[in-house]
Amino acid sequence: MKKDTKISNVVIKRLPRYRRYLKELQRKGISKISSNEFSRLIGYTASQIRQDLNNFGGFGQQGYGYNVDSLYNEISAILGLDQEYKMVIVGVGNLGQAIANYTYYYKAGFVVHGLFDVNPRLIGIKINDIEVMDYENLVEYVEDNNIDIGIICTTKDNAQEVADKLCFAGVKGIWNFAPIDLEVPDHVAVENVHLSDSLHSLAYHMNRNGESRQ
Amino acid sequence: MKKDTKISNVVIKRLPRYRRYLKELQRKGISKISSNEFSRLIGYTASQIRQDLNNFGGFGQQGYGYNVDSLYNEISAILGLDQEYKMVIVGVGNLGQAIANYTYYYKAGFVVHGLFDVNPRLIGIKINDIEVMDYENLVEYVEDNNIDIGIICTTKDNAQEVADKLCFAGVKGIWNFAPIDLEVPDHVAVENVHLSDSLHSLAYHMNRNGESRQ
Numbered sequence: 306m307k308k309d310t311k312i313s314n315v316v317i318k319r320l321p322r323y324r325r326y327l328k329e330l331q332r333k334g335i336s337k338i339s340s341n342e343f344s345r346l347i348g349y350t351a352s353q354i355r356q357d358l359n360n361f362g363g364f365g366q367q368g369y370g371y372n373v374d375s376l377y378n379e380i381s382a383i384l385g386l387d388q389e390y391k392m393v394i395v396g397v398g399n400l401g402q403a404i405a406n407y408t409y410y411y412k413a414g415f416v417v418h419g420l421f422d423v424n425p426r427l428i429g430i431k432i433n434d435i436e437v438m439d440y441e442n443l444v445e446y447v448e449d450n451n452i453d454i455g456i457i458c459t460t461k462d463n464a465q466e467v468a469d470k471l472c473f474a475g476v477k478g479i480w481n482f483a484p485i486d487l488e489v490p491d492h493v494a495v496e497n498v499h500l501s502d503s504l505h506s507l508a509y510h511m512n513r514n515g516e517s518r519q
Numbered sequence: 520m521k522k523d524t525k526i527s528n529v530v531i532k533r534l535p536r537y538r539r540y541l542k543e544l545q546r547k548g549i550s551k552i553s554s555n556e557f558s559r560l561i562g563y564t565a566s567q568i569r570q571d572l573n574n575f576g577g578f579g580q581q582g583y584g585y586n587v588d589s590l591y592n593e594i595s596a597i598l599g600l601d602q603e604y605k606m607v608i609v610g611v612g613n614l615g616q617a618i619a620n621y622t623y624y625y626k627a628g629f630v631v632h633g634l635f636d637v638n639p640r641l642i643g644i645k646i647n648d649i650e651v652m653d654y655e656n657l658v659e660y661v662e663d664n665n666i667d668i669g670i671i672c673t674t675k676d677n678a679q680e681v682a683d684k685l686c687f688a689g690v691k692g693i694w695n696f697a698p699i700d701l702e703v704p705d706h707v708a709v710e711n712v713h714l715s716d717s718l719h720s721l722a723y724h725m726n727r728n729g730e731s732r733q
Binding site (some may be wrong): 499 | 531532534535536538539562597598599600604612613614616617618620621626629667668691692693694698699700708709710712713714715716717718719720721722723724725726727
């Protein structure tokens, strides 16, 4: 496999989508697919798909197409989904609780170990058998339990402070739902889910009559 | 202002971000900003910013920079945020309830009018004074109330059927949280929030030591 240190973020963003379609093919019991069929299904050109996958060494065979299982497994490994991640959620309001439930029910490999909030009415309650702890104890907990990912579901005004604490305590990644761009050390990865930006993009496209799609 | 029918989606995706930073400047009472300062703040080059905004006619003045209020208002208008949108949420599980609360508390201009579910235990309960209605009545409600946006918070397996009903009933946009790519008529805009894809991108970047950022 080629060294993949300079892959553009746009390509990376497409990998989970490839994986999703491959999983769907697996579910339907399809074990191989031609590049043209795959292209029609996923909505990228066959040449685009080839280019994307060539970044990681390429997986198709001329005249055969793609082996669904092996491509699925390779993409999973590239994404780092062949290991388990320990996570904490900071901010257990509506969104935090929804994310806690979402990961609990749907996200094998991403396990929420701790929930944190400053609100005394939330501290002590349990969500899927995980107790909400006092935010004061965040750093100690993350350090002691080798937490990999911190999920920030606080307000905008508190998010940077939470990120600072999480980075200090040693997380390797932050999944940020607060509507702010965080500053973190270079070795920490950040992925933002900016709901508000997404809704605003939708408004734009609605006024342009749905001309453009993701 | 130039006609903006062929603006790339990448540029459109940056507009909400520009707007967010301009709002923050407003909050701090800053009324004008040089293109260099704005560039440092937002993390795009000054030339990138100029290029992006030139798509819409350009707003800066040589030697002056940007007027924060007027740029904020222009971008809001471009995004279509100078009007109100009527929305329904389909699927009122954890995520649907979180989105209902999120829009209720934070999203002026985007108003949830109806909530729908198939679950008899949810039908009849109220969230922020809005009653959860029977999914059976979705099409009639959307038609009668001129709903603009349908928010899909169902499972993957039900999402396409919900989208079909919403489109049939006349929505102009769909905000989709189900992990599936929807097929909709050309005149309907779709914006996806694929939480799972986002988490998988994070895993990738963590394993590459946070090398790339959004």
